[in-house]
Amino acid sequence: MRKRNKNFELYSGGTPSLRGTLAKILILGIVDAGVGFVLMVLIGKHKISFAVFFGLVALLINWIYLRRGGLPAKYLAPGVILLIAFQVYVVIFSGYISFTNYGALHNGSYTEALDAIQQAAVEPIEGATEYEMKVVKSKDGTIQFVALDTTNGKIYMGGQDYAQHPWHEVTTAEGLVVDDSGHPTAITGQVFLSDDEVSSIDPGITAYKIPLGPNLDTDGFIATADAFYAQQNRFSYIYDKDKRSMTRLSDNKVFPADDAKGFFENSDGEILSEIGWQVRVGWSNYKKIFGDKELRGPLSGIILWTFLFAFLSVFTTFVLGLTLALIFNDERIRGLKIYRAIFILPYAFPAFLSAYVWRGMLNTENGFINRSILGFMGPDHRIPWLEQQGTARIAVLMVNLWLGFPYMLLICTGALQAIPNDLTEAAGIDGASPWKIVRLIKLPLLLVSLAPLLIASFAYNFNNFGAIYLVTGGGPFLNPTLKVNAGATDILITFVYRIAFGGAQGADYGLASAFSVLIFMLIGSISFFSFKRTRGLEELTQ
Amino acid sequence: MTNVQAHHPNVRRRSAGRWFKQVGWKHILALVVIAYATFPLVYIVSTSLTNMGGIENFTLFGQFYTKNYSDLLTSPDYPFLTWMKNTVTLAGFTAVISVFISALAAFAFSRLRFKGRRPGLLALILIQMFPSILGLTAVYGILSKLTDYVPAIGLGTKAGLILVYLGGSLGGGTYLMYGFFNTIPKELDEAAKIDGATHTQIYFKIILRLVAPVLAVMALLSFIGTFGDYVLASIVFNTTDQYTVAVGLNLLLADPWSKNWAMFAAGAVMSSLPIVILFVSLQKYITNGLTGGAVKG
Numbered sequence A: 001m002r003k004r005n006k007n008f009e010l011y012s013g014g015t016p017s018l019r020g021t022l023a024k025i026l027i028l029g030i031v032d033a034g035v036g037f038v039l040m041v042l043i044g045k046h047k048i049s050f051a052v053f054f055g056l057v058a059l060l061i062n063w064i065y066l067r068r069g070g071l072p073a074k075y076l077a078p079g080v081i082l083l084i085a086f087q088v089y090v091v092i093f094s095g096y097i098s099f100t101n102y103g104a105l106h107n108g109s110y111t112e113a114l115d116a117i118q119q120a121a122v123e124p125i126e127g128a129t130e131y132e133m134k135v136v137k138s139k140d141g142t143i144q145f146v147a148l149d150t151t152n153g154k155i156y157m158g159g160q161d162y163a164q165h166p167w168h169e170v171t172t173a174e175g176l177v178v179d180d181s182g183h184p185t186a187i188t189g190q191v192f193l194s195d196d197e198v199s200s201i202d203p204g205i206t207a208y209k210i211p212l213g214p215n216l217d218t219d220g221f222i223a224t225a226d227a228f229y230a231q232q233n234r235f236s237y238i239y240d241k242d243k244r245s246m247t248r249l250s251d252n253k254v255f256p257a258d259d260a261k262g263f264f265e266n267s268d269g270e271i272l273s274e275i276g277w278q279v280r281v282g283w284s285n286y287k288k289i290f291g292d293k294e295l296r297g298p299l300s301g302i303i304l305w306t307f308l309f310a311f312l313s314v315f316t317t318f319v320l321g322l323t324l325a326l327i328f329n330d331e332r333i334r335g336l337k338i339y340r341a342i343f344i345l346p347y348a349f350p351a352f353l354s355a356y357v358w359r360g361m362l363n364t365e366n367g368f369i370n371r372s373i374l375g376f377m378g379p380d381h382r383i384p385w386l387e388q389q390g391t392a393r394i395a396v397l398m399v400n401l402w403l404g405f406p407y408m409l410l411i412c413t414g415a416l417q418a419i420p421n422d423l424t425e426a427a428g429i430d431g432a433s434p435w436k437i438v439r440l441i442k443l444p445l446l447l448v449s450l451a452p453l454l455i456a457s458f459a460y461n462f463n464n465f466g467a468i469y470l471v472t473g474g475g476p477f478l479n480p481t482l483k484v485n486a487g488a489t490d491i492l493i494t495f496v497y498r499i500a501f502g503g504a505q506g507a508d509y510g511l512a513s514a515f516s517v518l519i520f521m522l523i524g525s526i527s528f529f530s531f532k533r534t535r536g537l538e539e540l541t542q
Numbered sequence B: 001m002t003n004v005q006a007h008h009p010n011v012r013r014r015s016a017g018r019w020f021k022q023v024g025w026k027h028i029l030a031l032v033v034i035a036y037a038t039f040p041l042v043y044i045v046s047t048s049l050t051n052m053g054g055i056e057n058f059t060l061f062g063q064f065y066t067k068n069y070s071d072l073l074t075s076p077d078y079p080f081l082t083w084m085k086n087t088v089t090l091a092g093f094t095a096v097i098s099v100f101i102s103a104l105a106a107f108a109f110s111r112l113r114f115k116g117r118r119p120g121l122l123a124l125i126l127i128q129m130f131p132s133i134l135g136l137t138a139v140y141g142i143l144s145k146l147t148d149y150v151p152a153i154g155l156g157t158k159a160g161l162i163l164v165y166l167g168g169s170l171g172g173g174t175y176l177m178y179g180f181f182n183t184i185p186k187e188l189d190e191a192a193k194i195d196g197a198t199h200t201q202i203y204f205k206i207i208l209r210l211v212a213p214v215l216a217v218m219a220l221l222s223f224i225g226t227f228g229d230y231v232l233a234s235i236v237f238n239t240t241d242q243y244t245v246a247v248g249l250n251l252l253l254a255d256p257w258s259k260n261w262a263m264f265a266a267g268a269v270m271s272s273l274p275i276v277i278l279f280v281s282l283q284k285y286i287t288n289g290l291t292g293g294a295v296k297g
Helices: A004-008 A020-045 A046-064 A070-099 A110-120 A195-199 A283-293 A293-330 A336-343 A351-361 A368-373 A387-418 A422-431 A434-462 A465-469 A494-501 A509-541 B002-007 B014-046 B065-072 B079-110 B117-127 B130-148 B160-184 B184-192 B199-211 B212-227 B231-236 B243-252 B262-279 B283-291
Strands: A107-109 A122-124 A130-138 A141-149 A156-161 A184-186 A191-193 A221-224 A229-234 A239-240 A247-248 A253-256
Touching: A004 B184, A020 A046, A020 B130, A046 A070, A046 A221, A070 A509, A070 B079, A070 B160, A107 A110, A107 A184, A110 A239, A130 A195, A130 A387, A141 A191, A141 A221, A156 A509, A156 B212, A184 A191, A221 A494, A229 B117, A239 A253, A283 A293, A283 A509, A293 A336, A293 A387, A293 A434, A293 A494, A293 B014, A336 A387, A336 B014, A336 B283, A351 A387, A351 A465, A351 B014, A351 B243, A351 B262, A387 A434, A387 A465, A387 B014, A387 B117, A422 A434, A465 A494, A494 A509, A494 B130, A509 B130, B014 B262, B065 B079, B065 B262, B079 B117, B079 B160, B079 B199, B079 B212, B079 B243, B079 B262, B117 B160, B130 B160, B160 B231, B184 B199, B212 B262, B231 B243, B243 B262, B262 B283
Parallel strands: none
Antiparallel strands: A122 A229, A130 A141, A130 A191, A130 A229, A141 A156, A221 A229, A239 A247, A247 A253
């Protein structure tokens, strides 16, 4: 308690400068003006709940900065707000999604799915006439179709809103003029659109459905694929609002909405359409991860390799970086600074570029490594770097070593230079060999100070998407018979990325989110306990 | 160097053999390490000077073909200079703002005592470990909502992406800077307080100035991080004019049969050159920036 009071005194009081006060007022003013603008937009769009939420956040910000005291909040607010908006929210959202079936097949809400299913399944009415058509526009901007039935020369016209512009036969009473071939050329109050004008209609003309009667579902509609010919169409499925079911017109089978699965499914287990809607599925994504046999096989291998990859990446980069740091922490070497500057070049080169460059260099037939560096081995003994599991795994570790050793070199050099000279000199006088000094004095001290960074490095490599995805894409894919596409160098995150964003299985955000939650918990708890242990270690040695 | 010689007055009298055993071999090793560290870079520079399409066998510096560079700078399909400008704007703003905001938070964690300080610090590090690449759907969701309500920071805008980057970079940045702030003696704050300084004056005029080189390095590291982002930039932007270098250069490689490998190499060299130069010239400060206070215990 005493400590807190002392702190409070240290950072309170003093005379604020005029410039400081003005800057504060100015910044807060700009923020408030921005918030005010957004609020007006939100209210204009009738997003009242959003507006209220936004307004409350703005009030909170003003309160934090205008009141006396509450110093920590003043320094933390900008960071915390951004962190919550773009990081914490992402975590929570992913947690929520992991309990849904959200994915390519279950993309939106029930009504969106309903719409998409109906719009996607349209069939021509059997034996119905085909028309030659033109598009007209009236003064108020209404688009209508004018269609010529070539079998009898009759001309029809109608718009999307049946009540306003019903589908009907056009006669000379409406000012209809036809040319020699019977095609309409003029109608009173309508402008015939050119091809260019038609193609600039938004949304495209193919999206237009001109009802043939007051009920679009049962009466059918006129639609066109190319704006030159039009057909009478109907929806393949009719929706029953009260029963929440779809009826397929071709065989009159009924598909009730299954809210557990997010599909329309009939009693035979047949699914009406691949398009479904998003529903909560409880723990089923998690159950799939732990229970699905198809998944379990490749998954255990991938998890093992992920740990191995992360550990070996930290280990190899640390050993190389440390060795170089020990050897080159020697002021007697001339040009040391230049050496060091060149050593860390891989770290300065943008990592995504390096990954691509390595991918090119590792090509078996034409890659720089096989052709030039290992060219002496002859064309028959080229190493199939990215084509076999063992070599591909060695290759990604090699790439990651090159990418990562400069970082370790930098932090080891920094840590070495922070070790007081008297310590090592005293040991030297006592007759300790250089190796002993390293092993018994420098290394333990280094490990204490670098442990948090090594843990962070492990966590980073555990999820090192770029080092795998940009070099091998997770491949080679040696077992194409697997339902789940697992590559030989896939670590968890690249594997899950493929599940989430495409590949043969189609995007499955729900399953991917469940994975991301598990990965987060796994690496988070590993790091948490390691940090705790190192803190203990530190206290022991001091 | 003169300093070293003063410590070793007998340095000239040493035999060559002994010199080699103690220092000389390190020069040879250094050359080996240099070869290792730079051969992919030498390769890409050399590739950029060839007229190869794919990854063909070639001799290092067997050609000096500069057309890739001029093509890339003038091509209407690959507006490289626009990509550079976009990337520098994005990365620049992100770097400066994220360093500023992280430094604010780090000051609070280092100097002020408040409830939840330690758990807060831990939470900051742990939240960074969420595999954010899998949170893309959420990020996309946020941005498309923003597109509806506040288009200025929605999809396809730099401001929107900068906000996303900021959210992602604050945790790590704050932690590193926290370590560094801890190494600045509190006595300085106390002295300033006696002179009548407010907390803002202590923060801006004393602490920030002392850590200025570290701030520069943190900004540089953030800059490189943003520069290298492909995934986020590729979901936010969808016209060639909006692309960043990372997304744009990927276009050159997108088609495996296209004849663009050398052009990609030229782009890689041009885009990384400024960063490499900055990095090497700031090298002295970089160690401190990376380790924060960690190595000073």
